[in-house]
Amino acid sequence: MALDIVMLGPPGAGKGTQAARLARLYGLPAISTGDMLREAVQAGSDLGQRVKAVMDRGDLVSDDLMIEIVRERLVRDDTAKGVVLDGFPRTLRQAEALDQMADGRNLVAIEVAVPAEEIIRRLSSRRICRDCAAIADPETLAGGGATCARCGGPLVQRADDREDVVRERLHVYERTVRPMLDYYRARPSFRTVDGRQPPDRVFDAIVEAVERLTAVGQKD
Numbered sequence: 001m002a003l004d005i006v007m008l009g010p011p012g013a014g015k016g017t018q019a020a021r022l023a024r025l026y027g028l029p030a031i032s033t034g035d036m037l038r039e040a041v042q043a044g045s046d047l048g049q050r051v052k053a054v055m056d057r058g059d060l061v062s063d064d065l066m067i068e069i070v071r072e073r074l075v076r077d078d079t080a081k082g083v084v085l086d087g088f089p090r091t092l093r094q095a096e097a098l099d100q101m102a103d104g105r106n107l108v109a110i111e112v113a114v115p116a117e118e119i120i121r122r123l124s125s126r127r128i129c130r131d132c133a134a135i136a137d138p139e140t141l142a143g144g145g146a147t148c149a150r151c152g153g154p155l156v157q158r159a160d161d162r163e164d165v166v167r168e169r170l171h172v173y174e175r176t177v178r179p180m181l182d183y184y185r186a187r188p189s190f191r192t193v194d195g196r197q198p199p200d201r202v203f204d205a206i207v208e209a210v211e212r213l214t215a216v217g218q219k220d
């Protein structure tokens with residue numbers, strides 16, 4: 001049976017990196033709604049321009065738009081064995097829509113939990129390359145480096161990583177995500193892992209949680 005892994009957690013919890021690793025481990029496509037939205041913005045399409053205006057304000061893209069984007073992605077052939085979802089669902093309505101899309105598939109939800117102050121510290125100190133969008137290595141920044149290790153481009157702060165915007169993002173996250181987390185928490189197919197650990201430890205904890213959850217599923 002197809003295995004869909006839903007990665008939950010606040011912006012800056014490291015979900016994207018973990019989702020990509022998990023996808024490689026299980027041979028599943030990682031579907032990052034953040035990447036899909038950023039690609040639309042860079043393409044400069046009509047949709048992309050609407051998305052950009054929303055993201056620059058620190059707001060979230062509407063449920064209808066997100067559900068449509070994900071629905072189109074999930075009908076592609078490469079999702080037959082399952083997917084790793086990062087950034088979706090983000091609201092109760094999106095979670096309910098995903099349940100309809102994933103009918104008959106095995107779905108597990110993993111929350112990477114990180115406290116708000118730690119998120120603010122992580123995101124507001126982050127810098128990206130203006131030219132290639134690579135995220136600067138923290139050691140480069142600590143050493144006073146001001147250029148991209150990959151292409152030499154200047155390092156800048158992403159508009160939605162400014163501290164005031166991060167606080168607003170977390171506020172929006174808390175308000176919209178709480179009902180969705182409660183929706184998943186009530187299920188046996190939900191686990192929380194401690195996202196304050198080093199990334200390798202977080203990954204091990206996620207894999208262990210997935211293995212346990214799917215072992216339970218097979219017995220049923």
Ligand SMILES: [Zn+2]
Nearest residue numbers: 129132148151
């Ligand atoms: Zn660069």
